[in-house]
Amino acid sequence: MDESNEWTGFSIFSPRKEWPRLLSELDIFFNAGPGSGLTELRIIEFNYLYGSNIRVFGLPVTGQRAALARHLQTLLQDTLGMQVMPALHPKIPTGNTTALAIRVLLSDVIMAAFQHEAVDDEALFTMVICLYLTLLKKDKTAMALMLTDTDPVGFMEDPVKNRKQLEAEYARNKGLLCEMKNDIFRNSETNRPDWLQEWITGYEAITGSMPAGSLPAIYRTTVYLIMKQLGPAGPLMLQAEYFIRKIAASETVSL
Amino acid sequence: MISSNLVPAARQVFLLLSNNCTPRIMHLFNQISAAAAHLGDSFLLYHQTEAVLPAALNSNNSFSFCDNILTGLHYLPVSATLIPGNNHFPLLHFYRQHPGYDFYWFIEDDVRFNGPWENLFNYFTAQPGQPDFISSHVRRFDEEPNWYWWNTLQHVYTFIPLHLRIRSFNPIYRISNAALNCIHSILYADKWRGHHEVLLPTLLSLEGLHIADFGGVGQFVPEGCMNKFYVDDHCDVFGAINAGTMRYRPLIENLQHADKLYHPVKE
Numbered sequence: 064m065d066e067s068n069e070w071t072g073f074s075i076f077s078p079r080k081e082w083p084r085l086l087s088e089l090d091i092f093f094n095a096g097p098g099s100g101l102t103e104l105r106i107i108e109f110n111y112l113y114g115s116n117i118r119v120f121g122l123p124v125t126g127q128r129a130a131l132a133r134h135l136q137t138l139l140q141d142t143l144g145m146q147v148m149p150a151l152h153p154k155i156p157t158g159n160t161t162a163l164a165i166r167v168l169l170s171d172v173i174m175a176a177f178q179h180e181a182v183d184d185e186a187l188f189t190m191v192i193c194l195y196l197t198l199l200k201k202d203k204t205a206m207a208l209m210l211t212d213t214d215p216v217g218f219m220e221d222p223v224k225n226r227k228q229l230e231a232e233y234a235r236n237k238g239l240l241c242e243m244k245n246d247i248f249r250n251s252e253t254n255r256p257d258w259l260q261e262w263i264t265g266y267e268a269i270t271g272s273m274p275a276g277s278l279p280a281i282y283r284t285t286v287y288l289i290m291k292q293l294g295p296a297g298p299l300m301l302q303a304e305y306f307i308r309k310i311a312a313s314e315t316v317s318l
Numbered sequence: 319m320i321s322s323n324l325v326p327a328a329r330q331v332f333l334l335l336s337n338n339c340t341p342r343i344m345h346l347f348n349q350i351s352a353a354a355a356h357l358g359d360s361f362l363l364y365h366q367t368e369a370v371l372p373a374a375l376n377s378n379n380s381f382s383f384c385d386n387i388l389t390g391l392h393y394l395p396v397s398a399t400l401i402p403g404n405n406h407f408p409l410l411h412f413y414r415q416h417p418g419y420d421f422y423w424f425i426e427d428d429v430r431f432n433g434p435w436e437n438l439f440n441y442f443t444a445q446p447g448q449p450d451f452i453s454s455h456v457r458r459f460d461e462e463p464n465w466y467w468w469n470t471l472q473h474v475y476t477f478i479p480l481h482l483r484i485r486s487f488n489p490i491y492r493i494s495n496a497a498l499n500c501i502h503s504i505l506y507a508d509k510w511r512g513h514h515e516v517l518l519p520t521l522l523s524l525e526g527l528h529i530a531d532f533g534g535v536g537q538f539v540p541e542g543c544m545n546k547f548y549v550d551d552h553c554d555v556f557g558a559i560n561a562g563t564m565r566y567r568p569l570i571e572n573l574q575h576a577d578k579l580y581h582p583v584k585e
Contacts, residue, residue, distance in 0.1 A: 152503040
């Protein structure tokens with residue numbers, strides 16, 4: 064058994080409106096509180112199985128697993144009065160260190176973005192789009208992969224109707240989407256939220272020295288991890304993909 | 319002959335899936351056991367459909383399961399029966415009770431290797447970069463977009479974009495301990511479900527694990543393995559594999575090429 068992959072994990076059940084306060088408390092716990100000396104890494108996921116919840120996983124410093132679990136449980140249950148459940152599976156299934164680094168970075172970004180902002184579908188959607196666009200900026204291969212012939216609407220029950228709706232939504236939001244893309248692609252840091260800058264810088268640091276051949280796989284894994292950790296609803300993820308394909312295709316030439 | 323490049327530390331198990339215990343199946347099982355004896359253990363992964371186990375089976379050579387694993391493992395099946403789509407459940411059931419192997423070989427009872435099985439087992443045991451999942455006919459969505467089972471990969475609330483999905487053909491595959499841990503976690507804690515031929519390659523690849531192809535053609539075939547252990551052919555417009563030595567149908571009667579995998583062979 065690989066003891067180095069034994070994480071301490073909890074699902075913290077609470078309404079989404081309480082998540083900013085919860086994330087603030089977790090941030091203090093891991094960075095300045097009792098968790099800081101006990102934790103090597105931590106991962107945050109938004110989750111909705113059995114009710115809205117935040118999954119938090121901590122990789123303990125060697126020999127500190129029980130202490131980390133105890134302190135975390137004390138914070139969540141006794142101090143914050145949250146309903147918590149131990150993670151069903153304590154091993155983080157990361158296939159390689161790059162995937163793990165991206166998971167940790169996404170957790171940092173979630174922490175930075177939502178401690179002071181409500182977590183709702185609109186905020187999640189904006190975040191998914193921004194994170195996703197960064198991948199396309201980084202890697203031309205990713206852009207090519209995104210623009211394959213794959214039809215994201217193909218399996219929907221009524222593709223014609225749904226495509227019409229998506230197209231109408233896209234037309235309504237095109238201006239804003241172009242602005243977001245230009246902001247990310249043009250390296251202008253003005254007006255960029257801190258969490259987005261953290262993501263752009265962090266993703267570049269993780270992938271900057273990697274051979275070009277490995278980037279498509281990293282791109283695919285990152286899209287999956289964005290979906291996994293932000294937990295956007297299926298229609299939201301589909302809409303995000305549709306919008307990104309449109310915006311990537313329509314504006315590439317002008318950039 | 320055992321190659322000097324074999325990794326002796328890797329502990330492997332070889333599982334022959336069958337719902338029969340006929341002399342023909344036991345002969346195949348004994349062939350595989352003998353060929354794999356220097357690499358690890360072998361078990362007949364026996365799908366028990368009657369109250370009493372056949373006399374030839376015991377805990378040393380078999381691992382039995384019933385249809386109740388479709389609910390008892392607390393995963394979400396894609397149908398009410400093992401086939402279609404849920405053939406990974408018996409393997410995961412075995413893994414959860416025997417988590418100590420490094421690699422798990424899963425072999426359906428209508429797969430044949432037209433040569434000594436050890437040629438296949440030794441070759442992949444000796445490879446320097448050990449893939450976490452080796453199967454056949456590994457393809458991305460955009461290569462065969464009309465394949466019937468793509469959309470079975472589902473989650474209760476979220477969605478994996480289609481262009482990230484991968485399929486494989488799984489009458490025989492080898493999967494690592496890390497990959498099984500990953501799949502168990504995703505099925506048990508995250509509640510993904512899907513036909514194993516889209517679920518396994520897609521999720522393992524996206525989680526950052528290494529997937530590869532035994533032979534055939536395509537981007538997942540390791541260097542030097544093109545059509546090495548099976549011969550691939552184009553599938554039809556719906557992604558059905560009806561040609562080549564590893565195919566869905568029709569049945570194969572003549573095994574023409576040496577050292578190749580064949581499916582489905584009914585003797």
